[in-house]
Amino acid sequence: MTKKFQLLATMASGLETLTRNELTDLGYEVTTDNGKVFFEGNYSDIARTNLWLRTADRIKIVFGQFKALSFEELFDQTYDLPWENILPMDAEFPVSGKSIKSKLYSVPNVQAIVKKAIVKRLQDTYKRRGQLPETGALYPIEVAIRNDQVQLTIDTTGDSLFKRGYRISKGAAPLKENMAAALILLTNWSKEKPFVDPMCGSGTLAIEAALIGMNVAPGLNREFVSEHWTFSDENTWNDERQRAEEQIDYDIELNIAASDIDPHMIEIAKQNAMEAGCYDQIRFKQMNVADFRTSDEDGVLVTNPPYGDRLLTEEEAHQLYKVMGIAFAPLDSWSKYILTSDLTFESFYGQRATKKRKLYNGRIRTDYFQYWARPKRFK
Structure with missing residues (x-):
């Protein structure tokens, strides 16, 4: 898939410079914020960065950003986003959320409004009445509001990147x-x-x-949630894994x-x-x-x-x-x-x-x- 996304790598506070350097070494132009490094890429880049980043927690697609002071504004601007470009009709899309220093401070209500808006958008797009099945691939969505600015992201990673897949046993207080x-x-x-x-x-x-x-x-020996998305090309992941193997x-x-x-x-x-x-x-x-x-x-x-x-x-x-x-x-x-x-x-x-x-x-x-x-x- 050649479509470009705004992507976001998240990491523990204090590690931004390391993740930024990793992305720069991979050839990306980046901007940095607290606990976040932004860059652009297509689906191949989603695969590559999930496989290669050592210090990040997750790779997310930044799907929408806007200001919202009311639940009506939150619903309307969420609805206006082209969710059907990523979510198929049967997508499973749980919505998590957080709100800091914002008028819309009730996280459960914020999550419910975002979920309702996406459901309505998909119902209208796919000409479907009633409840969506949500029996397909998982597309974890997060709504984060800070100072009334809304950011809607889709997690491409699944289990955090610290889960490499090799630790079959651990002690009482393991280091991630x-x-x-x-x-x-x-x-x-x-x-x-x-x-x-x-x-x-x-x-x-x-x-x-x-x-x-x-x-x-x-990340060579683990799976990622975005591998199972409908627009995912299996060859993309196979190609990126093959390139990684050749570099060992x-x-x-x-x-x-x-x-x-x-x-x-x-x-x-x-x-x-x-x-x-x-x-x-x-x-x-x-x-x-x-x-x-x-x-x-x-x-x-x-x-x-x-x-x-x-x-x-x-x-x-x-x-x-x-x-x-x-x-x-x-x-x-x-x-x-x-x-x-x-x-x-x-x-x-x-x-x-x-x-x-x-x-x-x-x-x-x-x-x-x-x-x-x-x-x-x-x-």
Whole structure:
């Protein structure tokens, strides 16, 4: 399908620059807003970006934007949009919604009006009386109102992009896959450098590093809701998947290590890595972080240790940070990146971070403490 859409990639707050860079690298011109990156594309672009974006949550079609101060205005302007260009008569189209600082503040009423307007439009277009069947493919619609400005979008992704399809098992507080990829992309790591996660849990950080190093499209092994749309051309998805397959570097040898104190978590991490197709790229080991040693130099350490409101008590977390500070102190040539919600982390770790970045791990406010490698001194 060659028709151009205004498309929208959504992501966690603080990751806009990363998603923007990903889209720019794929060749798109973009504009950025809080938690959003806009770009244009056709159906092939919908497939390509769903397959390739590592840090985004969803790809949506922006189907309509207008101002509405009354339910009548909301109904009429929603009705005026050409919904039949995308929705077949039997489309299943649930409507979700949100409203912020707007006259139309009742979200259930807003959703109901939008649904009613779309139903009326399709009934008139398809010359059908009575209830629409909604037995066909799923077209999730969202109405978002902010400061009386309405935005109507159609989700092309389905399950969030963080669901790569490889995590067959996980621990008690897993890091989302797209957040793990973002943490890696915020470092100075490249595929030529050593990479380690000494508290790997279910292995997400190490696996995402391996997928980046091998140039594996993160969405390659999952399905997307828009694959089943009536105007979807099966060849489009097959072609994009084939192109992605051809770009994988199966011959590369990466230096990636992952360890954890819990042997059960190491087994889970191994299973996930096998499912992701990168098991041979990662060295897994059951080990206490206090015993962490490496002879490698100029590497990158990224880890997401358990923190007080996650798995450990506050006292236990603080003791762990002290152990980390001692274990990581000899790594002068390494850059170290540590994610935690404990803003007092530095005082227990024993060193002030070179830089801190505020991020959100789900709904938890966290800081990304960055310790950059010390420059080498030449005699």
